[in-house]
Amino acid sequence: MQDERLRYSEDELKEFEGIILEKLEGTKSELNYIKESLSKKNDSGTDNTAGTAKLLEDGADTSERENLSQLAARLQKYSSQLENALIRIKNGTYGVCIDTGKLIPKERLRVVPHTQQTIEAKLKRKS
Numbered sequence: 499m500q501d502e503r504l505r506y507s508e509d510e511l512k513e514f515e516g517i518i519l520e521k522l523e524g525t526k527s528e529l530n531y532i533k534e535s536l537s538k539k540n541d542s543g544t545d546n547t548a549g550t551a552k553l554l555e556d557g558a559d560t561s562e563r564e565n566l567s568q569l570a571a572r573l574q575k576y577s578s579q580l581e582n583a584l585i586r587i588k589n590g591t592y593g594v595c596i597d598t599g600k601l602i603p604k605e606r607l608r609v610v611p612h613t614q615q616t617i618e619a620k621l622k623r624k625s
Contacts, residue, residue, distance in 0.1 A: 503601060506593045510604070515587050518611045522580045529573045532566050579612035586614075595619050 506514070586592035593602050597619035606617060615623070 504594070504599075505590060506601065511587050511592060514592060514607055514611060515584065517608060518580050518583050518587075521611060522577060522584075525573050525577045525580065529570060529577065532570045532573070536563060536566050536570070576612070583612045597623065 583592060593607055594600070595602050595616045596614045598616060600616060602613060602616050606613060613620075
């Protein structure tokens with residue numbers, strides 16, 4: 499049976515808000531950890547002992563720093579998407595597909611709580 503309602507109930511929105519807040523807390527915690535790791539890596543460059551091992555270590559550090567920076571950027575974007583979802587909960591537009599105007603199934607929102615599209619709309623947009 500297709501859900502033909504236009505909005506989720508207050509109780510349903512509270513459930514989604516709880517899921518989003520939990521994910522947001524975890525994301526921010528992970529982001530802080532990465533930022534701390536990056537700042538420690540930037541501080542550790544005081545040892546001036548030259549040599550091949552040092553050059554290899556510096557290269558690995560640079561690569562790791564780049565990977566951490568990319569991960570931090572993705573987490574920052576995800577965090578913003580989650581915060582925007584909280585705003586949509588408050589203004590009553592959460593869970594409504596931006597393409598079709600239909601309710602996004604609860605199962606999808608539980609897995610991807612920041613989504614603004616039904617899976618059908620997302621797949622159609624890609625093709």
